[in-house]
Amino acid sequence: MSSQSISDKQKDLLAAALKLFVQYGFHGTPTSQIAKQAGVANGTLFHYYKTKEDLIVSLYIDIKTRMGQHVEEKAAKDKNPRKDFRNQFIEIILWSLENKDDYYFIQQFHSSPFAALVPTEVIKKQLSKSCAQIEDAIKQKAIKNRDTEFILTLMSSHIFGLSQYLTKAKLADKEQKKIIKDSFDMLWKMIS
Amino acid sequence: MSSQSISDKQKDLLAAALKLFVQYGFHGTPTSQIAKQAGVANGTLFHYYKTKEDLIVSLYIDIKTRMGQHVEEKAAKDKNPRKDFRNQFIEIILWSLENKDDYYFIQQFHSSPFAALVPTEVIKKQLSKSCAQIEDAIKQKAIKNRDTEFILTLMSSHIFGLSQYLTKAKLADKEQKKIIKDSFDMLWKMIS
DNA sequence: ACATTTGTAGAGTGAGCAGTCAATCTATAT
DNA sequence: ATATAGATTGACTGCTCACTCTACAAATGT
Numbered sequence: 001m002s003s004q005s006i007s008d009k010q011k012d013l014l015a016a017a018l019k020l021f022v023q024y025g026f027h028g029t030p031t032s033q034i035a036k037q038a039g040v041a042n043g044t045l046f047h048y049y050k051t052k053e054d055l056i057v058s059l060y061i062d063i064k065t066r067m068g069q070h071v072e073e074k075a076a077k078d079k080n081p082r083k084d085f086r087n088q089f090i091e092i093i094l095w096s097l098e099n100k101d102d103y104y105f106i107q108q109f110h111s112s113p114f115a116a117l118v119p120t121e122v123i124k125k126q127l128s129k130s131c132a133q134i135e136d137a138i139k140q141k142a143i144k145n146r147d148t149e150f151i152l153t154l155m156s157s158h159i160f161g162l163s164q165y166l167t168k169a170k171l172a173d174k175e176q177k178k179i180i181k182d183s184f185d186m187l188w189k190m191i192s
Numbered sequence: 193m194s195s196q197s198i199s200d201k202q203k204d205l206l207a208a209a210l211k212l213f214v215q216y217g218f219h220g221t222p223t224s225q226i227a228k229q230a231g232v233a234n235g236t237l238f239h240y241y242k243t244k245e246d247l248i249v250s251l252y253i254d255i256k257t258r259m260g261q262h263v264e265e266k267a268a269k270d271k272n273p274r275k276d277f278r279n280q281f282i283e284i285i286l287w288s289l290e291n292k293d294d295y296y297f298i299q300q301f302h303s304s305p306f307a308a309l310v311p312t313e314v315i316k317k318q319l320s321k322s323c324a325q326i327e328d329a330i331k332q333k334a335i336k337n338r339d340t341e342f343i344l345t346l347m348s349s350h351i352f353g354l355s356q357y358l359t360k361a362k363l364a365d366k367e368q369k370k371i372i373k374d375s376f377d378m379l380w381k382m383i384s
Numbered sequence: 385a386c387a388t389t390t391g392t393a394g395a396g397t398g399a400g401c402a403g404t405c406a407a408t409c410t411a412t413a414t
Numbered sequence: 415a416t417a418t419a420g421a422t423t424g425a426c427t428g429c430t431c432a433c434t435c436t437a438c439a440a441a442t443g444t
Binding site: 007009040041042043044047048 | 390391392393394395
């Protein structure tokens with residue numbers, strides 16, 4: 001199901017679906033519209049995705065994967081936990097601002113019944129790196145000794161909140177970077 | 193539209209809608225099912241709510257109002273900003289845990305196209321108190337001097353994250369209270 | 385060259401849904 | 415008693431939508 005290399009038409013379909021889902025919601029977007037927007041026939045959509053549900057879940061996994069790759073590539077690694085987290089923090093925020101639709105879709109998806117349809121193995125894979133990193137930082141006494149999930153949740157929601165704020169308040173680049181750094185300092189103060 | 197005192201049948205309808213929306217999502221829930229679950233006829237639903245959309249928005253406003261009232265009543269007022277925020281923080285968290293469906297619905301609603309349909313006056317009314325409180329605390333130098341919206345967003349998402357964590361990790365009462373307090377301390381450290 | 389698989393198209397189908405409507409019931413007013 | 419307005423019902427409708435099906439085209443293998 002939508003694994004392996006993704007064809008051009010699949011990319012078009014996912015891009016079209018993203019745009020429309022963000023604008024009209026899952027149910028407000030007929031598959032016919034998605035096909036139209038992607039410039040393919042109705043049947044083609046169902047050739048690649050067995051059901052609409054399959055398309056939605058595939059889109060989610062695709063976005064998450066791309067986001068992960070981006071951070072992996074861009075964020076400079078660092079021995080110092082604080083700097084390491086900071087680099088990743090900044091890259092995620094920047095990505096979320098450059099890909100607002102994608103980020104918004106993830107939120108939408110998370111608080112929908114579709115969230116339950118993501119295979120557990122996929123979820124675990126997504127979390128494993130972050131968890132390991134947090135556990136590492138705890139061992140190094142760089143951050144508070146708390147349940148890993150707890151820390152991760154607080155970090156995620158902090159990032160979510162910041163992204164939301166920056167999206168609403170359209171600021172100049174300089175001002176924005178200032179707030180991002182400030183925001184990380186606040187986060188770090190909280191968990192260190 | 194669904195203002196003024198709410199009749200029993202309306203209450204039944206909202207309760208039914210909440211339950212089903214949380215379980216199956218907005219689109220996965222036909223109005224016919226909502227009516228059935230509420231024990232009224234199909235037409236009765238449309239007597240009270242012009243459209244399904246109207247029902248959804250009304251439900252959101254109803255929940256938000258109830259949540260606000262609950263906090264207003266329960267949270268002990270305090271001259272000390274920190275204590276004042278803490279009391280409210282705790283009450284919101286406890287409410288969210290006792291009313292998981294309601295809280296989940298709010299999230300679902302926020303990241304949906306329906307969010308745009310809430311009248312701006314309603315939104316402003318909801319935010320005014322919190323904003324005033326934050327501005328007050330800033331003047332008293334109890335918390336950092338930042339944009340009010342920024343602080344509010346960080347607080348909201350922190351609460352959201354904590355609620356989510358506590359919902360997943362089912363802990364004993366004592367443990368839970370410990371984490372709530374700890375979590376508030378962390379939040380306060382961040383913004384003070 | 386031919387066979388087989390894979391991709392693409394788009395009209396068609398049947399189920400399900402939001403919302404209507406005419407009829408009946410209830411309540412309050414006069 | 416009677417009139418008026420609101421509440422309640424549930425069968426009905428017209429439309430939308432997810433998904434199917436058949437036919438044809440392109441690629442791939444032999």
